[in-house]
Amino acid sequence: MGNVPVITPKELHEKIASGQPVFILDVRNEDEYANWKIEGKHVTSINVPYFAFVEEDASVWEAIPKDVKDIVVVCAKGGASEFVAEQLREKGYNAVSLKGGMLAWSQFYHPELVAFDENLKLYQVNRLAKGCLSYVLISEGEALVVDPNRHVDVYLELAQKEGATIRHIVDTHLHADHISGGPELAKRTGATYYLPSSDVQDGTVSFEPLERHEQIHMGKVVVEVLAIPTPGHTPGSTSLLVNKKFLLSGDTIFVGGLGRPDLGGKAKEWAQMLYDTVFKTIANLPDDVYVLPAHYADVQEINDRGIVGATLGEIRRSNEIMRTQDRERFTETVAASAQAEKPPNFETIVAINRGLQSVTPEEATELEIGPNRCAAHHSTL
Template identity: 35%
Template sequence: MSESFSASEMYTWMEEGVPHLYLDVRNEADFSRFHVEGPQDIELLNIPYFDFLEKPEETVAKLDASRSVRVICAKEGSAQFIADMLEEFGFGDIQWLAKGIIAWGNVLVAKQVPTPDHYELWQFNRPGKGSCAYGLIHKGELMLFDISKNLEFYRNFARARNLSLVAVFETHLQADYISGGPSLASEFEVDYIAHEGDFSSSNVTYRAVVDGESIGFSKAGGPSVLCTHSPGHTPGSTTYVIDDKYMISGDTVFIVSVGRPDLGKKVVEWAKQLYATLKNRISVLPDELMVLPSHYTDWTKEANGDHLIINDFGTVKALNESIYALASEDEFVSWVEANMRPQPEEYNRIRRVNANIETVDLATAEELDLGKNQCAASQG
């Protein structure tokens, strides 16, 4: 009988470049909607499990029995079934992904961002989604930004370091994943801090952030969080500048591209807001600020050598020169319109869940939450 591996192990193999052959046995439609991607290129094959049932010898012959093969499916049943079959065919190093692709979609990887010694900043990367949350720590207090619904991860993170949660921030009403912010804030009886531009018509309990306000820790000497309203991707998008050194940029500034302003179906209005935001509120920030975005699309372009999604704002502007150099509002709107593409159909429902206008059971939440983000205004 073949053995299982965990989604976290899979991330580690990818980061370390372990040369496994990954075999995804789901149907082609589900595979094309969402599949495993990691910090380094991997060898990934999609052969639906029913091919192995229908023509076992012919299908198995497509694989090299001397390779270590890691089998992936939706839940785990089919992966285990195929792994056992491959073992019977004489494959020596076969394992299957425990709890399936959803487990991969929920993996979080915590990495520390280099900071001055008196505080800590953590990036919580969710490779299955291409999204990042953040944690800021000063003298036993923890602030969280843009967290996903994997609350147990954040509880454990705080408990293991003996931290008390003091605030949960949201950069904007997320459309591509279900936020864990309101639940965790309510559980720990701390403020859920967000902008009324996105949340005034929601059923979420929140503390409205004010443009230009600075939010700090209770003990003296900690880093400040300067809140800068940066509408465009959404009307309430807010950028949090930490200690004049880091920009938690939400879906406003990405390492590659900027946040798409067409998700709210008011593309011209929001694109104009985004143009004004980039020109008047973001471009004026210092080049030395380190950009920490909510999303990324391409590891090779957006991660640094330590697999952190980070770069300095000067470099970010240079990487996206064609966007930042657009000379007029009209040109910017035209560029947005030229790069528009459909948004995944589940985004509207995720927004409703994040605004607490609709509640869903866990299975529906997992299904809605699966898939890579489509938040950037341009691709490739």
Template identity: 40%
Template sequence: MTVKNMTIQDIAHKVLDNEELFLLDVRTEDAYQDWKIESGNFSYLNVPYFDLLDGVEEIMEQLPKNQPIAVICAKGGSSQMVAEMLVEEGLTDVYSVEGGMKAWSEHLEPRKVSDLKDGGELYQFVRLGKGCLSYMVTSGGEAAIIDAVRMTEAYTEFAEKLGVTITNVFDTHLHADHISGGRRLAETTGAVYWLPPEDAGEVVFNYQPLRDADHVQIGQSHIDIHALYSPGHTIGSTSFVVDDKFLMTGDILFIDSIGRPDLAGKAEDWVGDLRETLYTRYKELSDELIVLPAHFMIMDELNEDGTVAERLGTLFSRNHGLNITNEEEFRRMVTENLPPQPNAYQQIRETNMGKISPDHEEQREMEIGPNRCAVR
């Protein structure tokens, strides 16, 4: 019997639709513990491929007989072999996950957030395997992309599907946990590429400086993207207020946590800026604004429709990082609860500055692993 394949898109839909699946992960224990596909309705078993070279008999009793089994590895090769061994042992509902965890890291799911005034639309691109969130704002046949990841074809193909032209591309800050696709997307489409100048001191390419209080119009229906200087995660971090309704916070504020200030090695210097942004600048904004961050940390942050979004007022009441009245306690909480640095974060920063140009496979390797942009 031929082993069936399961695509990464199939896995993504099962995650978003809360379907059940048994996932047999045949990567090493260290790789599995560091990063895996997350879902509240998935069951898991981790057995390294090398432990199964002599056969799968010893794990058969741990596998379900009446539930689909998806075998996943790093790239898709080992999973195919293990799945074949399971089929030979008599299991029929077995799948090999195409592309493995590398493909999972790259998959984007577009989700519509809202209609905007005068016929515009707002979409969120959810990178489930990495926790990255990027956005498309459309109006009057034009589109703006915010915090694009390196898989830029996802945006150009979706724009073509909607019949809109990408005219403006924004990065809220110089990213350190993933490679930005902003500059490449702008070059491909002829769009203007915007970057906060405070984060661009070492970049080696041309960009349009994005400054506090800038207004960039998209299309003819006056949907403005208002820039709001909001340092703390980086010195140049900039938020956007879209359509007077949505607050794109970059990596400053998340649904269940706040941004870390140390990815340029300046936690002690920037923690004060972080507090100023969260406790003063954002406090001056309307509680009714819908926060749309650039990352999420855990699957519980996703809403039923698959989007990651919450009212600013709700976050001020529920997010622990927004409710520490003592400034010294806040400083300790931020600087003493930092997770490990993202994998290859310095090389990622240099790539986003244009200083180095790793090839496609090197970029994939640099990004492998979980999102680590938040304070724990």
């Protein structure tokens, strides 16, 4: 199997992002595939479990279209996919194995430049396997990181590339689907770590209460970062308004939905908070403010520039729940998300993010496996 060509997660992403058709043969178990797989606008994916190839079941070849030439074989960690790719190559297919499998894909991050001018640069960092989005704002040699995931080297490397020092780190809320990189990044940089204190409750994590800071100043040029309380997904959820142009909305407003309010066990109460956020707080912001969320649930939300974002006006027009001004109907609709499947292991992840529990890197990887499930409602964009 040593001669089987491999494709790295970065190379696979570049191929998908280029618009080329990509055919993926995923050889994990059916339930693993159904729960979580690689997706893209021009990606075709099928599932034929590995054991069918081991047992030399002739029917496996019927599942693979004859007109497909190039195949990316995917498994959990990269070993099984090499075995299957070798069999495919013997049959004449140009098959490659995803190096490191879904484990490596889950840890791949792609930074994309959202905007820049003489005052600032704003990057969106997309962790594609999780649909998690974080941000790096740079101005005059200083950097602010928003909603960092736990693989903090990506932020350190981006700051170094830009010649910037990370001074501020903000979690817009206490995350339930992934382990925050905020505390570790603060430890490694000496930066201030901000978190809404009402989300932490009895936690032991060290942080600066975000609600005490209406503004965070960056660089020699004052870049206004306005913290706007936007409760609903969590009681302390806070959005950041950058230069009155960009709303880093955390899990309050998505391109295609709103943050689900049920993860704290108080769906209706938090849905009421979310109503006030949408129709009172956010209602005052103009339509041309560009919304950049902390998550997305569908690859269709990635636009032609490779960014997950939309103007507030576009979201208001396309998202039915954002137009539901009847408080009772809004509350019932949003609270109904409590019936949806919750993020895997969310209680443990919340405990870790509060500083109440610690895990090894291997355990952290297992806890984070799978997609995010932080949205209450999604429109058809």
